[in-house]
Amino acid sequence: MAQTTTAPAAEATLSGDRMKGCCQPVARPIPEPQAERLATLHRALSDPTRIQMLHMLKAASQPICVCDFTAAFELSQPTVSHHLGRLREAGLVSSFRRGIWAFYRLRPDLDPAAAAALALVP
Amino acid sequence: MAQTTTAPAAEATLSGDRMKGCCQPVARPIPEPQAERLATLHRALSDPTRIQMLHMLKAASQPICVCDFTAAFELSQPTVSHHLGRLREAGLVSSFRRGIWAFYRLRPDLDPAAAAALALVP
DNA sequence: CTGTTACATAGACGTTCTTCTATGAGGAGG
């Protein structure tokens, strides 16, 4: 609904053979939830800081303390917390607390799409 | 600059052994231009419409006319044009005109990062 | 209990994004 110039659908309002050379059949779309999931995943990776965070997590053999993240970036502590929260919302990392500290690590049970996206981070 | 609670740097203002169990060494950061490039690439894939567009392009054996995109999505023609423009800015697609029509296709000379990102689209 | 340290949350502010309507540019047909 609500197109301005709906491309000639089945009606073929177009008179001549103006359509020649255009309008090939296209692939069936990806199921919407899957497309949405992919978009969400990529949005989580659409910030340089979060890319660096994932890089750190991939290189680390142990969970990383938030204090290490705040030390690594010239950003305020709430901003760092915000980015880590986004990575968690996207299902890429998980966190736990030990004493005063909070640690983050890559989720061990990544779904295939998330794992593939993570593979793009150096 | 401008941190509220700068994590204990070299100064070690911290008195006791409160730091025990925290603060492990972290990986060297990704070069900033590379992190930026990755973020830009992922931002291009951070919208369901653009995911679908790339899916169509991957499935197609020929360049796809803009009219096919406008027919495939329930969006206004300028919005479709906008999304295609974003894919082009990200270096993922190229376009050319033939007669009245504009055609888009996946760039044949994708850089490795872009190719890897595209591989995530079904 | 009081103070300190680590982290998260809330709210504000400016920027970017997605979408729309309206208009412009350029080719095709009569």
Place this chain on the structure above:
DNA sequence: CCTCCTCATAGAAGAACGTCTATGTAACAG
């Protein structure tokens, strides 16, 4: 020349995002 069609650009409105300061919460130390 004039009209129609296709696509791109311009501008505006509303949502989302990244960043900050200020504040709240939980755990440890004395």
